[in-house]
Amino acid sequence: MGRSHALSGWCAGLAMAPLVGLTSVAQVVPFAAATAGYALLPDLDHPGASASRVLGPITGIVSGAVRAFSGLLYSVTKGPRDEDSTGRHRHASHTLAAALLLGFLTSRLGAAGGWRAVLGVALFGLILAAHVLGDWVLAVVVGAGAWSIAGTWLPGTTAVEVLRGGLDEIGSWIGAAVALGMFVHCLGDSLTRSGCPWLWPLPIRGETWFEIRLPRAFRFRTGGWVERLIIAPLLLTGGVLLLPGALPVLQDFFPAILSTTSVWVAGSQR
Known part of the structure; x- marks a missing residue:
C-alpha cells in the first residue's frame, strides 16, 4: 500500500498548504513532497517496508528500534x-500521538534551524516518496523549483536565495507536513481489513x-484490485489537479483541444 500512502500524503499536502498560508510553488511543492514522504514513515515498524529499506542499514537499525x-x-x-500480539507492526508508530509528537519536534527544528533544517526534513521526505513513487517526483520538484525561480527572479538575487526564501516561508510549518503525512497513513490503514489503532491510548x-x-x-484488502484500480488512479488525478495553477491551465487546455479538433474535422469533411 506504499504508493497509495505516498499519493494520499501528496494530495493532503497540496490541499493543506494554502490553509497555512503557503501559496507559491516554491512553498507548496516542498511541503507536499514532505507530506508524501512522511506518509510512509509509520511503516518503519515493518522490516520489509520501503521506509525501513530506503537508506539501507541506517533505516534498518531505526526500524529495529521502532x-x-x-x-x-x-x-x-x-x-x-x-x-495477544507482539505489538510491533501497526501499533506505536501508527497512532495520532506519534504523528503529533514527531510533528512537534520537526516544527521546533524548522523554527530553530531555519531553511537548512526545513530543507533537511523535506529532502528526507522526498527521498522516501521517490523510493516508492519513482523519479517523477524528483522531476516535479525540480521543475517546480525552476518555475518558481523563473517567475520570481529579481535583479541582484541568486537562484539559491530564491529557493531559500521559499523554505524560510515554510519554517515551522514543516512539522505540520510531517504530522499530516503520518496521520494520513493511519487513515489509509483504517480503510483496510486490519484497521489501525490510531486513537491509542483512548x-x-x-x-x-x-x-x-x-x-x-x-473494507478492502491491501494491494487488492480496489486499491490498484480505484483508489490509486483517483489519488493520482487529485495529485495533479491540486497542483498550484493546474486547474486554470486545464480549463484553457481542453477548450483549445476541442477547438483544434473541430477545425480538423471540418477541414477533413470538405
Missing part, C-alpha cells in the same frame, strides 16, 4: 480485551489498541 519500542509499549499499555470496549476500521462491507 519495533522494539512498539512491542514494549504494547505490553505495558494493552487493555484487558486487546489481542480505551474503547476494553481495548487500548482498538483498531479503527470501516464497516465490513467497505
Whole structure:
C-alpha cells in the first residue's frame, strides 16, 4: 500500500498548504513532497517496508528500534480485551500521538534551524516518496523549483536565495507536513481489513489498541484490485489537479483541444 500512502500524503499536502498560508510553488511543492514522504514513515515498524529499506542499514537499525519500542509499549499499555500480539507492526508508530509528537519536534527544528533544517526534513521526505513513487517526483520538484525561480527572479538575487526564501516561508510549518503525512497513513490503514489503532491510548470496549476500521462491507484488502484500480488512479488525478495553477491551465487546455479538433474535422469533411 506504499504508493497509495505516498499519493494520499501528496494530495493532503497540496490541499493543506494554502490553509497555512503557503501559496507559491516554491512553498507548496516542498511541503507536499514532505507530506508524501512522511506518509510512509509509520511503516518503519515493518522490516520489509520501503521506509525501513530506503537508506539501507541506517533505516534498518531505526526500524529495529521502532519495533522494539512498539512491542514494549504494547505490553505495558494493552487493555484487558486487546489481542495477544507482539505489538510491533501497526501499533506505536501508527497512532495520532506519534504523528503529533514527531510533528512537534520537526516544527521546533524548522523554527530553530531555519531553511537548512526545513530543507533537511523535506529532502528526507522526498527521498522516501521517490523510493516508492519513482523519479517523477524528483522531476516535479525540480521543475517546480525552476518555475518558481523563473517567475520570481529579481535583479541582484541568486537562484539559491530564491529557493531559500521559499523554505524560510515554510519554517515551522514543516512539522505540520510531517504530522499530516503520518496521520494520513493511519487513515489509509483504517480503510483496510486490519484497521489501525490510531486513537491509542483512548480505551474503547476494553481495548487500548482498538483498531479503527470501516464497516465490513467497505473494507478492502491491501494491494487488492480496489486499491490498484480505484483508489490509486483517483489519488493520482487529485495529485495533479491540486497542483498550484493546474486547474486554470486545464480549463484553457481542453477548450483549445476541442477547438483544434473541430477545425480538423471540418477541414477533413470538405
